[in-house]
Amino acid sequence: MLGLFAALWCRPLPRSGPGEGGGSAARFIGVAGEMTCAVARGSGRGPGRPVGSEWAMATVAELLTVPRLAGAVEPLIPVALDRRVESVAVLEDLHALGTSPPDSLVIVAETASREAVGYRLDVLLRQASARDVAALALVREPLPRLHRTAAELAQRGNLALLRITPGIGLADTVIAIQQELTGGVGRLLDRARACLALIDEAERLRLGPPALVERVAEALGAEVRLGPPPASRGWLSAPVLVDGEPGPWISTPGDGTDADTVRRLLLHRLASAAERLESARQRAADVPVQTRAELLTELLIREPHASRDLVHRARQLGIPIDGWHAVVRLELENLAELRPGDEMGAFNLAQLAIRVAMESARGTGGTWNRAGTGSTILLVRSWQAEAGSELQAEVARAAELVIGRVRARIPRLSIRCGVGGIHVGSTGLRTSALEARAAIAAALTAGRRNVAVRFDSAGLRRVLLQWYALDDARDSVARLLEPLDRLGERRSREAIRTLRAYLDAHLSLSRAAEMLGLHRNTVAYRIQRIFELLEVDPDDPEQCLMLQLACRAREL
């Protein structure tokens, strides 16, 4: 059929009034060598207006984004892409261009395109310019280069010169362009269909929500935002829920017509896809963290002598277990109050807090892992090289930041936070965890919430004073140190001083000897003797911490 006509025109006609048999439905009229595709015609597109409104024109650049043509039509030179197109035509005979209307996009059929090379392309371009054609599309393979004269003629004639990949259905191309030119809900539906296919593909490819939204915006030919709820009126939006909590919003401008229904449906489909993609992303990112967290939690719970295999596994998982560690302990106090009677809701809040805490901690730099269960979060900062005590302040600052971020996300959440000292190895890790717990105990005593309390001398002294003032505490200390007290006052004082130095030096004989001004062997002998008398396991951080507290309390 096409072959019988020199040219096929699809031209939007003036909008018909009621009863005139017009409307937006297409009809074809064969007229002596040409066909007319009559469609509704509007007043042209204004800047920033949403796709789908009843416009009967599009720029060449806009036509290039028509989903069904994506990748199959490209400009040969970046010229006249802002030209407005009013109609589309197929040219099967290069001599028939003389009947093409102004502002049309002329698709040169494949056979004619093969002839439109060299000087014939020049002639065609000149004729097209003379008729004020908006764009000329040639069906051909990519060109190594466009001849100088062709490029110049297109530029001078403000004529867009396009290439259509051979093999693409010409009728489909014409219909897609015509539908784009027609405007209205039909055009929006066409684009929405492409968006849905894109969303399906994005879910299969597990694209991130920002990339998905960007692609959908391109396919829709309209602005689509991912961010806070839109402030402007006339925008349509849908929230993206992450872990049951509202996250960012996806929004696009509406026009108050029926087309907004299509936009809303699309937005909700997009938001739900974004939610699934984001959840999947978080789960995927959380798998190694989860594994490490479980291992660290077990390591901190188990008895030291039974944790050798865990230490080995920690090394295999890349946890720098043999390095230096500082533990930040966060206890979420009022989850149940925030979600009364909603256990699942409270659980989701805890998960959210864990995620935000971990992301915030990692945002401060360095190696962070997490442990803990339920409403207790342990954040472990680790160093491969020896970390000085000055870094403890840095960890405390990170802890403050974490509290701030978590509370910004869950505003009424009450958090107690303790920061342990920096200690080496798996034993040091346990020690730091205990210190962090002790610091929380101090915070509890002092009634301090939503601040990071450090297990350092200043804070501890106050805690120790309060604690040692209790009779039970004094009895405990006396019972614990009684074997040493039996040595007599001088030797007892000497033993407690040696023990405290050893414990303060994180069980390092050399550093303790340095602090006491003694030979290392002397300290080693004394420590061995002291532990024999005390019947305390030096590898048990809990007993060691108690002993350290007792030594410090005795010196108050």
Added chain:
Amino acid sequence: MTLGEPDLEALARGCAIFGGGGGGDPTLGYVMAREAIRRGGPVPVVDLDELPDDGLVLPVAMVGAPTVIEEKIPNGSEGGRIQAVYERHFGRPVVAFAVAELGGIEGMLPVAWAAHAGLPLADCDLMGRAFPEIHMCTPNLHGLPIGPVVVTDERGNVATFTSIDAAWAERLVRPTCAAMGSCASLAIYPMTAAQARAAAVRGSVTRAIRVGRLLEAGAGDPVAVLEAEVGAVRLIEGKVADVERWTTQGFARGNAVIEGFGHDAGRLLRLEFQNENLVALLDGEPVASVPDVITVLDHHGAGAVVSERLRYGQRVTVIAFPCHPAWRTAPGLRLVGPRAWGYDLDYTPVERIHAARA
């Protein structure tokens, strides 16, 4: 008239103008003709009326790629060898050599061979310009046989073709030329003086010399001189902005883009050539085409630039002028009109296009 050494430069200049970008660079032919005249003396240029009716006139030329001719130079003996073959074939002497095509080296070599042979040069040629194929001659329009065609090279190889028509002669000669190294000497359309009076383009040698002299004198605008002498029109003044050239089937094909300057600023002329300039399109509009003659003049020296010498950056003036009326007839256009070269264009005489544009 007698063609002596002082006239050669004018002839060379005129041949380049009429060559329409083809016929090869006349410099080599000029040197060969000068040497031949120095040895054999000046060459009489005779009107066909001065020759006996049945006197055998021998139109001669080079065939092949102009780019090869510059490196594979004829040794001067080719004319004598061709003459001997024809005299044996027809059993009577050759009375005059003639120029087969008036363009570049093709217009000069017959002078050298005439001087070597001590024969006059008939004041005519078979095209009134240059064309790339041997059957594109006015005697073809008069039904004269092209053969026997004699082809020879500088080594002494000689091939004689008797074909059923001129197109077949072209088909047979072209591969032989390729075998001889893409360049050879030949004679076509051997005819009597009486036949030549009707079928050849008369007076073309003296016209070329006259035009050459006028341009040599440097009297005013060369385009104005050519306008007065041959009815030339100016197509564009500009700079060569792009040249695409490829050699295929023994021809140098391609196109050049001339970017206008001065009062032609903002215009682009696309020049299509196959040895000779065939079509000129100004901003996508055909402004001249074969068989009219399209010639590129050097903007400073007014000499013609042959197509193989077109280079990026050259300042040039492109002119066109009417061809011999024989080519504007229907048979002439069928043989050498734009469609004969594969151009989807109808021929319009250059002066008519120019008048319409003005």
